Amino acid sequence: MINSRRALIVAALVLTVFFLISIAHSSSDTPAELLESQKHHAQSPEGSVGYTPSHPHAQRQTVQKPMVDMSHMSVYDKLAYAYPYDVDTKFPAFIWQTWKRSAADKDFEFREQEASWTQNHPTFVHEVITDELAPNLLRLLYATVPEVLETYHALPLPVLKADFFRYLVLYARGGIYSDIDTVSLKSALEWLPKSIPRETVGLVIGVEADPDRPDWADWYSRRIQFCQWTIQSKPGHPVLRDIITRIANQTLTYKREGRLSRLVSNDVVDFTGPAIWTDTIMDYFNDERYFNVAKGKGSIDWRNFTGMTTSKRVGDVAVLPITSFSPGVGQMGAGEVDDPMAFVQHGFEGTWKPESERHIGET
Numbered sequence: 001m002i003n004s005r006r007a008l009i010v011a012a013l014v015l016t017v018f019f020l021i022s023i024a025h026s027s028s029d030t031p032a033e034l035l036e037s038q039k040h041h042a043q044s045p046e047g048s049v050g051y052t053p054s055h056p057h058a059q060r061q062t063v064q065k066p067m068v069d070m071s072h073m074s075v076y077d078k079l080a081y082a083y084p085y086d087v088d089t090k091f092p093a094f095i096w097q098t099w100k101r102s103a104a105d106k107d108f109e110f111r112e113q114e115a116s117w118t119q120n121h122p123t124f125v126h127e128v129i130t131d132e133l134a135p136n137l138l139r140l141l142y143a144t145v146p147e148v149l150e151t152y153h154a155l156p157l158p159v160l161k162a163d164f165f166r167y168l169v170l171y172a173r174g175g176i177y178s179d180i181d182t183v184s185l186k187s188a189l190e191w192l193p194k195s196i197p198r199e200t201v202g203l204v205i206g207v208e209a210d211p212d213r214p215d216w217a218d219w220y221s222r223r224i225q226f227c228q229w230t231i232q233s234k235p236g237h238p239v240l241r242d243i244i245t246r247i248a249n250q251t252l253t254y255k256r257e258g259r260l261s262r263l264v265s266n267d268v269v270d271f272t273g274p275a276i277w278t279d280t281i282m283d284y285f286n287d288e289r290y291f292n293v294a295k296g297k298g299s300i301d302w303r304n305f306t307g308m309t310t311s312k313r314v315g316d317v318a319v320l321p322i323t324s325f326s327p328g329v330g331q332m333g334a335g336e337v338d339d340p341m342a343f344v345q346h347g348f349e350g351t352w353k354p355e356s357e358r359h360i361g362e363t
């Protein structure tokens with residue numbers, strides 16, 4: 001790395017800009033808005049499972065946290081300590097994307113796609129993080145969780161690193177992550193219907209695949225698969241904390257056993273991709289630490305998300321129908337690109353996906 005010092009300085013600058021902007025945004029909460037959000041919080045709408053934030057008494061941090069010795073904490077606890085979750089905060093107005101070269105490079109391949117995000121989100125901060133910048137940004141964000149940095153460096157394929165990076169940047173900073181080959185069709189400010197107050201939601205996800213056919217397992221790893229090419233979150237969301245912990249545990253275990261170099265592209269779906277993402281979300285929905293599972297009516301699984309045509313809130317997660325993030329695929333009930341519920345269109349060029357994760361219609 002010839003330019004590693006320069007890259008670290010650029011990473012620090014990016015973080016400073018994002019930090020200043022997030023202060024400006026959070027101070028725009030008026031007391032009336034805060035009251036409003038507490039009201040929404042108190043009366044959870046019908047049909048959603050009871051949800052308790054991971055920090056029941058979480059309030060806006062006004063005092064600096066005392067220094068503690070974190071070296072004996074688990075990765076999960078270190079992450080929780082570094083980035084606490086508060087569902088009452090606003091969704092940060094950030095858009096994160098990653099690619100091997102920057103948008104300023106004359107050979108940048110995704111100019112139209114990238115511009116669509118800026119056009120639909122003129123007040124958002126939008127950053128394309130290059131492969132050179134990413135590890136430096138992570139060094140600044142995860143200095144207190146060395147296992148995360150070790151995991152990132154140990155992951156043997158670029159696509160594994162790219163998957164891990166999206167969870168990490170959203171966990172630390174929040175906002176929207178979207179793959180670079182994805183077109184924004186509608187502003188994220190319009191993604192949630194009025195019936196789902198933004199103060200009650202900390203994570204917005206979309207259905208990637210709902211293959212209602214007997215041979216679905218030949219094509220997809222899960223009966224309902226949530227996509228991870230576009231995700232919106234508030235910082236510190238427990239689903240992100242869990243998937244980061246799982247990936248770190250798995251990677252460091254493989255590293256210790258000398259098995260990492262044997263990972264091949266077909267392993268990506270389960271290791272960092274949509275299969276582990278879907279499993280982590282489903283486990284969250286059935287986790288009694290967050291959900292009043294006993295009071296809820298039965299466990300939550302793919303049946304709760306098949307055939308959806310409108311958005312649905314489960315606890316603090318908004319699940320968008322397949323049309324929202326996968327319009328125009330011509331199957332599995334997905335609407336067209338001009339459907340009012342179509343929010344982004346994914347191109348499947350910017351990240352490598354195994355054949356089985358591409359849409360069936362092409363064959």
Ligand SMILES: *[C@@H]1O[C@H](CO)[C@@H](O)[C@H](O)[C@H]1NC(C)=O
Pocket residue numbers: 248249250252253
């Ligand atoms: C992975 O998790 C298991 C179960 O919690 C734990 O016993 C093990 O030490 C972890 N391994 C690593 C490398 O973190």
Ligand SMILES: *[C@@H]1O[C@H](CO)[C@@H](O)[C@H](O)[C@H]1NC(C)=O
Pocket residue numbers: 047048049296297298299300301303304314
């Ligand atoms: C999920 O579906 C089950 C039936 O399969 C139902 O009993 C339960 O209430 C549903 N939960 C939610 C949150 O939709």
